Amino acid sequence: MSAGVRIEDPTEDELRRSMVLKWGTVAPGVIPAWVAETDYRLAPVVAEALQRAVTDGVTGYPADEVGEGPLGEAYAGFAERRFGWRVDPSFVLPVADVTAGVRLAIDLLSAPGALALPVPAYSPQLGLGATTGRDTVAVPFVSEQGRAVIDLDALDAALGAGASTLVLTNPHNPCGTCPTRAELEAVRDVVVRHGARVVSDEIHAPLTLAGAEHVPYLSLEGTADHAVAVVAASKAFNTPALRCAQVVAGDEGTARRLASAPKPQNSSWSELGVRASTAAYEQGDDWLDALLVRLDQQRTLLTERLATDLPLARVRPLEATYLAWLDLRAYGHDDPAAVALERGRVRLAPGHDYHPGLAGHVRLNAATSPERLVEIVRRLGVALA
Missing domain, CATH: 3.40.640.10 (Type I PLP-dependent aspartate aminotransferase-like (Major domain))
Structure with a gap:
């Protein structure tokens, strides 16, 4: 990764303006971690080309x-x-x-x-x-x-x-x-x-x-x-x-x-x-390399927080993407995404969207700031407990 290249985290207000689906369709106070979009500023080389x-x-x-x-x-x-x-x-x-x-x-x-x-x-x-x-x-x-x-x-x-x-x-x-x-x-x-x-x-x-x-x-x-x-x-x-x-x-x-x-x-x-x-x-190679470093850090952070806040969760090894597939059946909810939204104010993607009839699973998007990821998992743990 080249020196000076970094991934920038917009504020929530900025995200609500720019991410019209992911952030713009959830109520205030809800953290979206569902659709596969990242919460990071556009790569400068892409922004400059568009400008x-x-x-x-x-x-x-x-x-x-x-x-x-x-x-x-x-x-x-x-x-x-x-x-x-x-x-x-x-x-x-x-x-x-x-x-x-x-x-x-x-x-x-x-x-x-x-x-x-x-x-x-x-x-x-x-x-x-x-x-x-x-x-x-x-x-x-x-x-x-x-x-x-x-x-x-x-x-x-x-x-x-x-x-x-x-x-x-x-x-x-x-x-x-x-x-x-x-x-x-x-x-x-x-x-x-x-x-x-x-x-x-x-x-x-x-x-x-x-x-x-x-x-x-x-x-x-x-x-x-x-x-x-x-x-x-x-x-x-x-x-x-x-x-x-x-x-x-x-x-x-x-x-x-x-x-x-x-x-x-x-x-x-x-x-x-x-x-x-x-x-x-x-x-875009330098920026992409910086993104991969950030996502690797998010992967580690997610593993740590799940062990603390959702110890019964089972997760596939995350080898690519920023999308974690969580098996939450041990918590006893058929639709944990609905529970997370209602009780925890976190929007996740329900497992039945990916396998009709599948209960107890969610997809969690970890491509956000470290602080938001910690809060997402904390809220999920409280909601499902």
Whole structure:
């Protein structure tokens, strides 16, 4: 981390003005720790890029950016520096957001058949089947040394029964797990055996914490012809309002099929998002390194406070993201998020949003100030006791 680069914590009043969903929709006195946005000031390189663009009047339609342009080059450089993954810039296609990119890939590339979806799952993924006209087959995780690992037998059964596409989340939201190379290779082998496709949501890849390694699925041998990655700067640099993600193809044929999508199927990404993402990918390494240090500190602080204030809580090892998946069943509440809001004035994401019917779980966003995180856990402990 370069000297002088630091993560800045806005005041609550500033957050209520800037974070219109996370902070703007909760009552005064409630601390929000639910939606996956960070409570930190915008990275200066991103803010400066946006200010220049607005000064220049860049508020019109974006360039197509298909097979050329700065965004693909910027992401390719970022992927090689951060993950050791060599990406052809011409295989990088802009989309409005990651969910739109996953949907586009399924629509254009996947054979007929159900979606195999590991659960718990990022809540918008639970609706992918309905929006793409497919059934969804839940594939459970198994626990290995406390880590969430895809049940390969269940995946094999799902694909064997006709599911054609695995929707992979790497790193995983909400479990916070960063799959190892061996785990991903095992998944690949099952997928290849069935001739299935993988759409890998890798939006949280830049947020891999110390002690873990992000392995892009497309970096594995034997994946280029059956997989795409969907990536974005929006989680690491907190820019979801700018509407810009990217689908990365593994080979030229896949890239051509994605680029051939008619405008109604892939449009509405933002030129401001392109400018911000390009700046983040090209110039944001020092700030991102500082963010990872802060998130590592928050991870340690969360572990300490849970041991003190919520000793019966069980939590998956947080290897990536800033989202902790808490098993609070020992406290006897089916919906601990509702109890936390009513009694503790803390808003968390309920577990049933990620796995319908699942009781006793919550997702907690730790990307805030240390003082707020301490207060969140304290309030949660009082509410559930």
